[in-house]
Amino acid sequence: MRSSHSFILTILALGYSALAAPLAGQNKGITVPLFKRSYGSSLAKDGVIVPTALTAFARQVQTRQNEALTDESGELWAGQITIGTPAQSFLVDFDTGSADIWVPNSSCNSGGCSGHNSYDPSESSTSVSESGDFSIQYGDGSTSSGPIYTDTVTVAGLAANNQYFSAVTSESESFASDPSDGLVGLAFSSISQIGQPTIIQNLYSSGVISEPTFGFKLASSGAELYIGGADESLYKGDITYSPLTSESYWLTTGSAAVDGSSAYSGGMIIDSGTTLIVGPADSVASFWSAVDGAEACDSSVCGGDGYYTFSCSNPPNIAFEFNGASFAMSSSSLSIGTTDSSGSTCVGSIMATSSVPDNAWIVGDAFMTNVYSVFDQANSQVGFANLA
Numbered sequence: 001m002r003s004s005h006s007f008i009l010t011i012l013a014l015g016y017s018a019l020a021a022p023l024a025g026q027n028k029g030i031t032v033p034l035f036k037r038s039y040g041s042s043l044a045k046d047g048v049i050v051p052t053a054l055t056a057f058a059r060q061v062q063t064r065q066n067e068a069l070t071d072e073s074g075e076l077w078a079g080q081i082t083i084g085t086p087a088q089s090f091l092v093d094f095d096t097g098s099a100d101i102w103v104p105n106s107s108c109n110s111g112g113c114s115g116h117n118s119y120d121p122s123e124s125s126t127s128v129s130e131s132g133d134f135s136i137q138y139g140d141g142s143t144s145s146g147p148i149y150t151d152t153v154t155v156a157g158l159a160a161n162n163q164y165f166s167a168v169t170s171e172s173e174s175f176a177s178d179p180s181d182g183l184v185g186l187a188f189s190s191i192s193q194i195g196q197p198t199i200i201q202n203l204y205s206s207g208v209i210s211e212p213t214f215g216f217k218l219a220s221s222g223a224e225l226y227i228g229g230a231d232e233s234l235y236k237g238d239i240t241y242s243p244l245t246s247e248s249y250w251l252t253t254g255s256a257a258v259d260g261s262s263a264y265s266g267g268m269i270i271d272s273g274t275t276l277i278v279g280p281a282d283s284v285a286s287f288w289s290a291v292d293g294a295e296a297c298d299s300s301v302c303g304g305d306g307y308y309t310f311s312c313s314n315p316p317n318i319a320f321e322f323n324g325a326s327f328a329m330s331s332s333s334l335s336i337g338t339t340d341s342s343g344s345t346c347v348g349s350i351m352a353t354s355s356v357p358d359n360a361w362i363v364g365d366a367f368m369t370n371v372y373s374v375f376d377q378a379n380s381q382v383g384f385a386n387l388a
Helices: 051-060 173-177 199-205 281-289
Strands: 003-006 030-033 035-039 074-083 088-095 101-104 128-137 143-155 158-168 182-185 213-217 224-227 235-247 250-258 261-270 277-280 308-311 318-322 325-328 335-338 345-348 350-353 361-363 371-376 381-387
Touching: 088 101, 101 143, 128 158, 158 199, 235 371, 250 381, 261 281, 261 318, 277 281, 281 308, 281 350, 325 381
Parallel strands: 088 182, 101 158, 235 250, 261 361, 277 350
Antiparallel strands: 003 035, 030 224, 035 074, 074 088, 074 143, 101 182, 128 143, 143 158, 213 224, 213 371, 235 381, 250 261, 250 318, 277 361, 308 345, 318 325, 335 345, 371 381
């Protein structure tokens, strides 16, 4: 596995109930260990951008409104799950921009499945083959498809019985370089390709967790996914919630300010599966026009269009605002890397693409690493707080 960091975290609670409603005094939630891992080429090496990786990122950002918004370059966040009885283990990406679970099938012979853990339905006493097929195509043309099953999917001791997922029998060759085996989607079931409840919905409806809520800390130390609420030890002050405009992606409204003045206002999809912040060309160009000295990065330098540069010695103060609360981006999270070894010109982590779902910005890890993020399905809202 090629991974920047790994974190082994303490499990906070293990008890769960099979009843249809949560029990009084039930453990509120549980911590899932996360691993920060690289997928494909890193966007920068030794602090200097890798143009071919930036080209791939721009090409691979998902633009379909009913499919996963998965970034297939850079660094994503993965953790362990098991499927079946007895348990079969997998390392998966936890992605708020999609809604399905998929892992390789033991019968998969395509190149993308090579080197990954696979699910063997014949080895699980709780496996049930379901009707229909799963198929998804990502923005770079890569695909994943296969039959649909139900089985027990367990995350850090929380068992989702009869959980729908796909054990894919076909994966594009590009998946072979991914250290993780598959993906767990954490968006709403309305965008599910399988058309069944997500694992969060399953855990809640069966009484395993007390609320259909989860929280993320994505950071260079202590990264975690907390299922069943928010981990109060990881943030300070209040959580500011912003209502969703639809129950599909985690789509809300907000604004981005440059040195205290608003430079963008509109829809924002909060997506842990995207490394950078991505928006329509016009609004991103308008945003960067508010930054002193910022310029569009020449395609010969950045490997393609859509990227912008700014002075590393004079970075702007960037903050995102949701429902009246402002959350600053660090200068390090605003920069992908420098254009060359001199270190004078930085490439910004807010980039433009020709098409974005719902004409919104996709707000990925470049922002999320600065805050504690809470995803509340019951109240149809997403929240942010300052890190402790």
